[in-house]
Amino acid sequence: LRQGYPEVIFCQSKTVDQVVAICENIAHKGNNVLATRATPKMYAAVKEIFVEAQYNEMARTITITKEEVKEDKGYIAVVTGGTSDMAVAEEATETAKALGNEVRTVYDAGVAGIHRLFANLETIQGARVVIAVAGMEGALASVVGGLVDKPVIAVPTSVGYGANFNGLSALLTMLNSCSSGVSVVNIDNGFGAGYLASMINRM
């Protein structure tokens, strides 16, 4: 672990007590904490011990910053298809920030209204890595991949209904992308995308 780098807790199948215990354990070593999939209740319990703890409700992340970490690289762009994809996008954003990256977001720029994507083209093309978050048909990753010459990390989301089959539709779309430079992480895996983007941005 590099100096100031956070240790990460995946809260999904843990109890409030377990999360608090792990937080204490990490913080006592003087390390930063990033907790994902955290409920408001978990945050309330953590906040009682660590007043500096921050909660991003949409991302469902808790961060405890003992020591600011800051990389001197370019920024990561996080783009979403719809507003409903924002929770996953925020998880990616919080993760990348906690690892010291600058992040710029372009939300609700899905391909059904492609003009919004083009209106933000400069931001997207200026990034060192792009995270493309989309549910339903997931076409965003391909379009973005065709517009930039940088690695694109595609995150399918489970947003949608019917034949989207809980994200399967967006997942398959993204795996079949004709655009070079696109790779895929698990459905709704904002953390994984943020972590990998940071890893690439550090290079």
Add this chain to the structure above:
Amino acid sequence: LRQGYPEVIFCQSKTVDQVVAICENIAHKGNNVLATRATPKMYAAVKEIFVEAQYNEMARTITITKEEVKEDKGYIAVVTGGTSDMAVAEEATETAKALGNEVRTVYDAGVAGIHRLFANLETIQGARVVIAVAGMEGALASVVGGLVDKPVIAVPTSVGYGANFNGLSALLTMLNSCSSGVSVVNIDNGFGAGYLASMINRM
């Protein structure tokens, strides 16, 4: 059947003899013929009897025109993602033409190289109906649907490999399209798309 409208033969699971017999049966009534999924051998056999028979090798269609049919409406645009989708697109095109429609094609304009799509935007936006044919990730239908205010008929193709699962990937993408006005026909069903487009264009 309106005057001059072709009767259609789906050749896939028929023998050469069966196809020839049906052709004769139709033509003797003085009607035009459209045969889809026809092999070169079928064409050779049909050609011996009907010298005016035409074969589109890529579309795998035979047409026998007894009487020209021509609708006085706007045109149908047929757009494809890649060159490999052209066989299905040609089946749609031949079908629409046989039903009296003008067709304009924009091939290989997939979203990975979206500039080619924009270079042909006028053609696409000028159509009364658009047929969007794409395999792999099938994102084309959503992008086109977002750019035009006309019905878009999406045709997933079985072109691709791996997680495209013989067209399932493109099919799900298209069914989940966020763009309004998009509906979907069966994988590789160029005929169905051409037929429906013609029906709408006649209105």
Add this chain to the structure above:
Amino acid sequence: LRQGYPEVIFCQSKTVDQVVAICENIAHKGNNVLATRATPKMYAAVKEIFVEAQYNEMARTITITKEEVKEDKGYIAVVTGGTSDMAVAEEATETAKALGNEVRTVYDAGVAGIHRLFANLETIQGARVVIAVAGMEGALASVVGGLVDKPVIAVPTSVGYGANFNGLSALLTMLNSCSSGVSVVNIDNGFGAGYLASMINRM
């Protein structure tokens, strides 16, 4: 946006506050509003501000009509297989009406009791576009497609149990329809069908 045409809000993953805010935003521009997948709570909150707001409980739609819109075309027929498909059918109906179309409905006319379908054949064959809504085996779309010479928009519903797999069964049936002129939208996507039907009816 044509004069009097509604803007559409997809409420599924939005909060009550977000829905109210978007309604206000649209209505202040003087535009009509159509909100789909709206809960009774959303309606209650919207109603407090817009007294003219209407709620279709079965369709789960809110409409706010600032200016009546009316197309002078023929009507759209909406046919369902069972009574359980009516929620989706009503979403389609409300959408088409909000876009200025006349709609005639034939509910509970599934193929298991095909006489009910034939009893309403005149209504169905007189329409300019037909929307066929069915769950379970979804055979309705094929039968209707074989009886009319107009575009049929098939909407699979998630109604059923067991091997219907949340609508997959009806979806596959409809995609494989042998009847020409049938295309398919996403499972339970009444809005999409109503929107597309209106687009075709306007031609």
Add this chain to the structure above:
Amino acid sequence: LRQGYPEVIFCQSKTVDQVVAICENIAHKGNNVLATRATPKMYAAVKEIFVEAQYNEMARTITITKEEVKEDKGYIAVVTGGTSDMAVAEEATETAKALGNEVRTVYDAGVAGIHRLFANLETIQGARVVIAVAGMEGALASVVGGLVDKPVIAVPTSVGYGANFNGLSALLTMLNSCSSGVSVVNIDNGFGAGYLASMINRM
């Protein structure tokens, strides 16, 4: 085994020699033979030993009749959606005949052209059991089930392409049939349908 009833050989994964050997074994006991999924080569080899052997090329069945068997019951109707379903239908027909039943066939009466079904309604409604064979969307079983008050055995076929996924589409349709009295056998299992129909007809 009742007097004159055939023993059955499923040839699919057997060699020519194995099939001949089993035939000899059965025939020497004086029993009739029904071999399904038999290749022309198998027939040729069997014919050399049993001159009375008969081959139904479409059904791919061999029958060796040592003693005629004849039940004095009503007849079984075998209905198909398309011409491509005829191979499976013939397997069912040959099986039912070999078991002593009278069989009447109504082929190519699929729901896309429902008038052909109604033109043969008397034959269908007069049967004691109906076998409905259909591929693609498989809607035939539901429609027939709604029209008759007798057991309907539905046989999905693997005929079709794209989203029919080798018969899955028709299988799911038939399992979800809203019509009472419909049950389903395996994809392409004409033998199973013929056997069960005979069992019911004997009652």
Add this chain to the structure above:
Amino acid sequence: LRQGYPEVIFCQSKTVDQVVAICENIAHKGNNVLATRATPKMYAAVKEIFVEAQYNEMARTITITKEEVKEDKGYIAVVTGGTSDMAVAEEATETAKALGNEVRTVYDAGVAGIHRLFANLETIQGARVVIAVAGMEGALASVVGGLVDKPVIAVPTSVGYGANFNGLSALLTMLNSCSSGVSVVNIDNGFGAGYLASMINRM
């Protein structure tokens, strides 16, 4: 409808009020009523109007008998693999009884403890039709099919966990049964099995 035969209500997606209304409608015509998938609340409401209404809690069926119906045929056997399959088996049993059949049940005789099946072999082999109800691996239908010379109607249930995928496992097992004379209805469709069994038993 034959004299005394019940009309059937499928309550699954209906309100209490709708069910009561349909009951009244049927009973006023003097017909018997069979309501499936009925909740205790529905029963309470129906009972207030029809004191003679009966509820089978496990089967979730309501029956209102205006006139006893009784066929003079042999009996139907209903066999289950486990105790958890009893709800579906009872739906089948109630349906067959309401249609005038004698029913004998052999519950919890799954193949993992095959001695229980053999202990009841006489009952099973004496029936004119057998309904085999099983979840998890669904092997019961094949074993029963191999032991009797009568039609076997297989009902897969959604009972189980993990790779049973809500009944898919038992469904596929039963469709692939090597035993002749076995056909399959939808997952958990006790009604369908009881109805078909009655139809066959009447012959």
Add this chain to the structure above:
Amino acid sequence: LRQGYPEVIFCQSKTVDQVVAICENIAHKGNNVLATRATPKMYAAVKEIFVEAQYNEMARTITITKEEVKEDKGYIAVVTGGTSDMAVAEEATETAKALGNEVRTVYDAGVAGIHRLFANLETIQGARVVIAVAGMEGALASVVGGLVDKPVIAVPTSVGYGANFNGLSALLTMLNSCSSGVSVVNIDNGFGAGYLASMINRM
């Protein structure tokens, strides 16, 4: 590697030359060889160098025995549902024998004709481990599991057609077995079953 134990070659995606080279490499160390999924051509090439090489055509295995290996334990029983499962069963048998085990086989004892299973009950119940090989509905593993008090290794085979989906049906059946003591290996994986059975038998 214990003295005399064979090294194993999985030939499926290897060239004839590669197989020969690996054989030489192993044999020169004085070790026995077991090659699975070997074609007749591979055997011919190996035989030219190692005259003692043996080929089991059905199992598609080559064995080169430099030193006989023999465990002094009880025997392994290999049971199959049908004759078509014998190739996979033989692969298991050859593997277990090459590892020094005694093997007794009970082939074609599927549950559709359960009397054959009972006729061989003594052999099956006397084994220390049972390998149950079955395709189609795969019910054999459950029935055997219920009859013995020893570990049962279930091997689904891809034998069948239609809704067996290349072995998926038998696989799911076996995973859902209600019988205790049953575990499952990959579809058609006779080698894996034989190897594991030997491992258990050695204990």
Add this chain to the structure above:
Amino acid sequence: LRQGYPEVIFCQSKTVDQVVAICENIAHKGNNVLATRATPKMYAAVKEIFVEAQYNEMARTITITKEEVKEDKGYIAVVTGGTSDMAVAEEATETAKALGNEVRTVYDAGVAGIHRLFANLETIQGARVVIAVAGMEGALASVVGGLVDKPVIAVPTSVGYGANFNGLSALLTMLNSCSSGVSVVNIDNGFGAGYLASMINRM
């Protein structure tokens, strides 16, 4: 049933009353009881009658020990990938213990942090049987299988999200394991793994 061996109750689809009744039935015969998938409510009710009853909350098992059972064999190792897999692992552990086996556990040793696996290698390699419990990618079973020369029973768990599809991902991984000696039980089936491990350990 050997002396002291528990009878097993699978509580999943049973009522509290049913579980209590079966417990009494077994205990009155003087036998030990193991109840799996038991809720706290079931335990409370059982505890009122049997004061010696024990509840393992994580495993959701109740045990009533009338007579201690103890095998004099080596131990079984239970290894998990993550902490979230512990519930399933504990079900396996309780089952194996109730059957008289010594069990040693190595939890949270997943392959993403493979050093934890190696730190416990001696424990794992010293066991007579290893149970490998893992969700998400399920790679643990393959890695463990490659490190030990003993039977490995793989238990996929439904722990995870997205493309894990309720355990399908881990299930497929484990079935495809390249390591010899690995077999698989149903998703989340800790009981089945514990039972089989005990059976093998007794040999």
Add this chain to the structure above:
Amino acid sequence: LRQGYPEVIFCQSKTVDQVVAICENIAHKGNNVLATRATPKMYAAVKEIFVEAQYNEMARTITITKEEVKEDKGYIAVVTGGTSDMAVAEEATETAKALGNEVRTVYDAGVAGIHRLFANLETIQGARVVIAVAGMEGALASVVGGLVDKPVIAVPTSVGYGANFNGLSALLTMLNSCSSGVSVVNIDNGFGAGYLASMINRM
């Protein structure tokens, strides 16, 4: 296009003539060529015109180098699980080399024999990017991901049989990887992995 960078031809659905024509077109502009999925016949035809053309038979790639390209960065490691994954690995390797990267390969280091992986740990940990290619259970990507602190690009292959379902098994495993820094490309997509790895290595 940077100086010396190759243009890429995806030969899969192209004719020999089309491939030759595109090669000439590119080479005449003075650019390097990389053709993937190229058959020996395509190579023969290309070689006649471009004597400097090179063919990698295993990778199925043709390269025509007009001007050497060489990046001055660290190297990319390509690791495979088995020897059967080498074709896909070589496609990745050729692609990365054609784009100017140094590549070091560690083949046949799958997790079933994890010592081979550790024997090459230095090479793997020294790379700037790692490409992990594996079929069957695909566990390699997780293990490698846990051992390195660099981006890992996982390539599932279609190598295997049975429940591997043409690569689906490895694909799901890799998407569910617990190791941070792992992302996934399409099944068998060696080109995509090599291209993305080069993009990251250039940073």
